[in-house]
Amino acid sequence: MRYIETLREGERINEIYLCKNKQPSVTKAGKPYVSVILQDKTGTLDAKIWDPGCNGIDDFEKLDYLNVVGDVTSFQGALQLNIKRVRKAKQGEYNQTEYLPVSKYNIDQMYAQLLEIIKKTQNPYLKQLSVSFFENAEFAEQFKFHSAAKTMHHGFVGGLLQHTLGVAKLCEKFSAQYGILNRDLLVTAAIFHDAGKLKEISRFPENDYTDEGQLLGHIVIGAQMLAERIAAIPDFPKKLENELIHCILAHHGELEYGSPKKPALAEAVALTFADNVDAKMEAMEEAFSNVPDGNTDWVGFNRSFDSNIRKSSISIFGD
Helix, strand or coil: CCCHHHCCCCCEEEEEEEEEEEEEEECCCCCEEEEEEEEECCEEEEEEECCCCCCCECCCCCCCEEEEEEEEEEECCEEEEEEEEEEECCCCCCCHHHCCCECCCCHHHHHHHHHHHHHCCCCHHHHHHHHHHHCCHHHHHHHHHCCCCCCCCCCCECHHHHHHHHHHHHHHHHHHHCCCCCHHHHHHHHHHCCCCHHHHECCCCCCCECHHHHHHHHHHHHHHHHHHHHCCCCCCCHHHHHHHHHHHHCCCCCHHHCCCCCCCCHHHHHHHHHHHHHHHHHHHHHHHCCCCCCCCCCCEEECCCCEEECCCHHHHHCC
8 A cells, every 4th residue: 555645746546545525616717626635544635636527537425435546746835646537445445544543652551541640549529530431431432542633733543542641641740840739630630621522523534523513612512521420429529620620611721722711720720731732742743753864954834833843953863
């Protein structure tokens, strides 16, 4: 199989890819064409069918696996595929694991680490709440498979778990460093801060925003999930519930970033920074993922950082 990241301008390919998106359109001259986004586990590729009515172009839909024949070209500095023939691939012709981006870390090991962090929780109410979710087999399966975003960071199978674990580890370090922080409250908030993404974003291979996600967003959804479960735990302290849900509602830090509340607790402030650090470091790593080793050239403008970026000499040459 030719992975998308290995394709080069001027090649003709005959490969199977996942149809991530399909959008019929027309040129300025009024001629119909179809824009297609193809995907495998290494990335996505913009493709065009300039003559959709010709022989050799079978009917297909979004999320179908397609056998495409086409020429790799370049448009505005990015690779594009000019599709000549396309047919729907049959089951047995492809392995789904080749078409979904997956965390580079072992998913089961990451989940085991998250459970160990939960086990260290001393507050009985917070521990019961965490266990009721994360030791549930159905919830665990969903949480392991889900992404943390559509595109910005951790947008791959296991991404939600990887990001949550990263934030929880940072929060453990914060609580050890700063005595003002309540470890159990902060770490529990870290574990649940993006749980609403299970309903905000659909499962792979679609990995797109749901109606609920568009209307409410993961912050509100996550707060609702916790409130509903807390209601089923006898004598859960109302003050503790409010503090935990506040951390969830405030974890984006600013109203313009989607948080209904700005941080009012030390734990909410710490969670905001931990979330941002883990997201930004992953975004930086993803931006560098296709930069050849030893390359000290500037990568180009990156909207996550609003800056032109490059690898540092330390990351290239070692300690």
